[in-house]
Amino acid sequence: LAKTTQPISMDSYEGQEVNITCSHNNIATNDYITWYQQFPSQGPRFIIQGYKTKVTNEVASLFIPADRKSSTLSLPRVSLSDTAVYYCLVGVGTNAGKSTFGDGTTLTVKP
Amino acid sequence: EPEVTQTPSHQVTQMGQEVILRCVPISNHLYFYWYRQILGQKVEFLVSFYNNEISEKSEIFDDQFSVERPDGSNFTLKIRSTKLEDSAMYFCASSEVRLAGNTGELFFGEGSRLTVL
Numbered sequence: 001l002a003k004t005t006q007p008i009s010m011d012s013y014e015g016q017e018v019n020i021t022c023s024h025n026n027i028a029t030n031d032y033i034t035w036y037q038q039f040p041s042q043g044p045r046f047i048i049q050g051y052k053t054k055v056t057n058e059v060a061s062l063f064i065p066a067d068r069k070s071s072t073l074s075l076p077r078v079s080l081s082d083t084a085v086y087y088c089l090v091g092v093g094t095n096a097g098k099s100t101f102g103d104g105t106t107l108t109v110k111p
Numbered sequence: 112e113p114e115v116t117q118t119p120s121h122q123v124t125q126m127g128q129e130v131i132l133r134c135v136p137i138s139n140h141l142y143f144y145w146y147r148q149i150l151g152q153k154v155e156f157l158v159s160f161y162n163n164e165i166s167e168k169s170e171i172f173d174d175q176f177s178v179e180r181p182d183g184s185n186f187t188l189k190i191r192s193t194k195l196e197d198s199a200m201y202f203c204a205s206s207e208v209r210l211a212g213n214t215g216e217l218f219f220g221e222g223s224r225l226t227v228l
Contacts, residue, residue: 034216034217036217038154041200041222041224042221042222043115043202043204043219043220043221043222044154044202044217044219045219046216046217046218049216087154100153100154100155100156100169101146101153101154101155102153103153104153
């Protein structure tokens with residue numbers, strides 16, 4: 001299972017775009033990249049998933065370069081409610097869940 | 112939207128007591144997981160379960176732990192003799208199993224907070 005590395009923390013202000021990068025140098029050919037959000041005392045929640053290039057949904061975008069050794073989660077116009085821990089996981093199928101989440105990135109959005 | 116539900120939301124127990132945490136995965140999901148998160152720490156994988164048997168477990172999941180799918184809907188985690196260090200949030204998750212294109216998205220419950228005194 002590919003190990004992931006993310007910044008421990010980031011600060012932002014309301015209305016700004018936030019980009020969180022995750023390194024996964026040992027990503028396997030079939031692996032997908034999935035990002036989760038976790039609020040205190042709640043379970044992680046799926047945000048977005050991708051395999052290559054760019055994926056966009058109603059809450060975020062995910063940018064994956066051609067070598068797939070990193071990925072960037074982009075949150076447009078963050079609000080105070082986006083303050084949370086963000087995790088990236090790498091894997092495929094049932095292997096995707098068989099790993100301890102990394103340290104994650106604690107995003108703090110300030111008014 | 113379908114969701115994973117967990118009970119109890121909070122359990123307080125005495126050291127040495129047995130605890131059973133319950134989970135109802137999403138109905139068409141066949142792969143189940145338990146994780147734990149000690150306060151302020153990472154979400155740690157404990158065990159995965161498929162086709163009525165454990166498919167993988169971490170080194171945390173020792174003989175004190177067991178999992179079971181007693182019926183068609185529940186998925187339980189049992190801790191036989193709780194220790195102080197078992198105090199944590201325990202999360203259940205489920206995912207689909209598809210023959211192809213199985214990307215492994217996990218759906219988590221809200222967790223059960225276990226406090227061992």
